[in-house]
Amino acid sequence: MTADMQGLTAVVTGGGSGIGRSTCLELAGRGAQVAVLDIAVEQAERIAAEVRGLGREALACQVDVTSASSVHAAVEQVLDRFGRIDILVNSAGIYQIGTINDISEADWDRVVGVNLKGAFLVCKEVVPVMQRQKAGAIVNMSSISGRTKSMLAGVNYVASKSGVIGLTMCLANQLAADGIRVNCVAPSSIDTPMNANLTAEQVRQFEERTPLGRLGKPEEVAAAIAFLASPAASYITGDTLNVNGGIFMV
Numbered sequence: 001m002t003a004d005m006q007g008l009t010a011v012v013t014g015g016g017s018g019i020g021r022s023t024c025l026e027l028a029g030r031g032a033q034v035a036v037l038d039i040a041v042e043q044a045e046r047i048a049a050e051v052r053g054l055g056r057e058a059l060a061c062q063v064d065v066t067s068a069s070s071v072h073a074a075v076e077q078v079l080d081r082f083g084r085i086d087i088l089v090n091s092a093g094i095y096q097i098g099t100i101n102d103i104s105e106a107d108w109d110r111v112v113g114v115n116l117k118g119a120f121l122v123c124k125e126v127v128p129v130m131q132r133q134k135a136g137a138i139v140n141m142s143s144i145s146g147r148t149k150s151m152l153a154g155v156n157y158v159a160s161k162s163g164v165i166g167l168t169m170c171l172a173n174q175l176a177a178d179g180i181r182v183n184c185v186a187p188s189s190i191d192t193p194m195n196a197n198l199t200a201e202q203v204r205q206f207e208e209r210t211p212l213g214r215l216g217k218p219e220e221v222a223a224a225i226a227f228l229a230s231p232a233a234s235y236i237t238g239d240t241l242n243v244n245g246g247i248f249m250v
């Protein structure tokens with residue numbers, strides 16, 4: 001693995017599980033020190049310990065990305081410890097299955113609140129830090145569900161993930177002059193705790209429709225995120241990178 005992130009500081013929301021966890025480990029493997037932010041603080045502590053096991057510094061912070069004051073406090077902790085933020089990965093997210101008849105107003109607010117407002121609030125807090133540095137890379141988490149019709153996901157999840165693509169393009173355009181790149185990834189079904197409730201039949205159907213014939217692994221999404229955050233992607237901004245085994249091609 002290249003050490004192209006030596007000395008950089010990365011913040012990963014939702015770093016306590018799944019894709020966020022793999023991203024923390026991937027970025028640490030490339031040399032970054034990592035702030036693991038999650039609402040589940042014990043999980044964040046566990047992943048921070050894994051990062052330290054790779055020989056990198058790590059900080060675990062509890063954050064609720066739907067709360068501006070919680071996000072502010074977490075980012076202050078990161079700055080107290082590391083003094084800068086070079087990479088932000090917004091991986092915190094929640095999922096809901098259902099038709100419009102199943103999704104209540106409260107469900108809408110809850111899912112859009114974490115997945116879309118959460119990414120906005122974290123960017124709003126971190127962007128001024130990157131603007132002062134005149135450098136930074138942000139990777140947001142969309143989904144195949146935000147790009148095309150979804151097999152299972154509710155309208156709240158789909159709208160939040162489409163919204164993340166709009167947020168990404170808007171910020172990429174506004175922040176390019178500050179030396180900040182903003183991109184997002186759009187995974188299909190990845191083998192993480194978020195998909196623990198998929199039935200064997202749902203997995204089989206997904207595998208049948210996917211040219212690469214299987215679910216994705218969280219480390220495969222983490223590799224794409226690390227690429228977008230790295231100097232190798234220096235001329236890429238405002239983009240949405242599919243990580244989907246070929247199930248949806250544009």
Ligand SMILES: NC(=O)c1ccc[n+]([C@@H]2O[C@H](COP(=O)([O-])OP(=O)(O)OC[C@H]3O[C@@H](n4cnc5c(N)ncnc54)[C@H](O)[C@@H]3O)[C@@H](O)[C@H]2O)c1
Nearest residue numbers: 014016017018019039064065092093143187189190192194
């Ligand atoms: N797993 C998939 O198939 C898949 C596919 C496409 C997109 N995604 C997206 O990838 C991201 C990560 O998903 P995952 O599969 O790793 O899920 P996961 O459930 O394993 O991890 C999500 C993490 O987000 C944290 N979190 C939830 N609400 C939070 C809040 N309010 N504040 C801070 N942290 C919070 C959880 O505690 C958890 O650690 C999500 O945004 C998800 O929508 C996942």
